[in-house]
Amino acid sequence: MTIFKNINQEEPYIIFQDIYDDAVKAGQKEIEAIVISSYCKDNSEVNSRFVNLKFIQNEEFIFFSNYESPKARHFEKHSQITALIYWNRINTQIRMKAEIKKTSLDFNNKYFKNRSPEKNALAISSRQSEKIKSYDEVLKKYEQSLKNDDLSLCPNYWGGFTFAPYYFEFWQGHELRINSRLVFKKHNDEWKKSIIQP
Secondary structure, eight states: OOOOEEEOSSSHHHHHHHHHHHHHTTTOOSTTEEEEEEETTTTEEEEEEEOOOOOOEEEEEEEEEETTTTHHHHHHHOOOOEEEEEEETTTTTEEEEEEEEOHHHHHHHHHHHOOOHHHHHHHHHHTTOOOOSOOHHHHHHHHHHHHHHTTTTTTTTTEEEEEEEEEEEEEEEOTOOOOOEEEEEEEEEEEEEEOOOO
């Protein structure tokens, strides 16, 4: 589940929370799953992956990851990202565009201390996306971390990313593909609303 804290009261955020609540009521599984797409300047490729959206605080969407991962390196060189959610139980898609940045060390440390030891052992032991000889080695490093590391201490290579969208598109599917598409674009700190064709 995603935790909402003092969510922004502007229209796109209110709509987002209403849709989220509808998806929860409909029994949506993996509701916190969100696709983040980034651009790699080194090889001119776009990459996408699922992450877990943990918090929405005011206007910020927050997830956590390894700061030495490929996506983190992409964010450093090209901070514009696209985020995508699809909740099949209500046939709704939400697209967002934003600039992304790291959360503060204080925020990371507080969050890390409240996580389970098992999750923290994995965060500490894994060098995300680096090559390794076998899956058994992953398990071995995890077990070693679980037994030997201070699992309340957040490593400096792990933490949060936050983004505040400047673009929302709320797509509602229709059985005849006469889909509804409601768009909000932020310009000079004001949201401009429009409806676009299917």
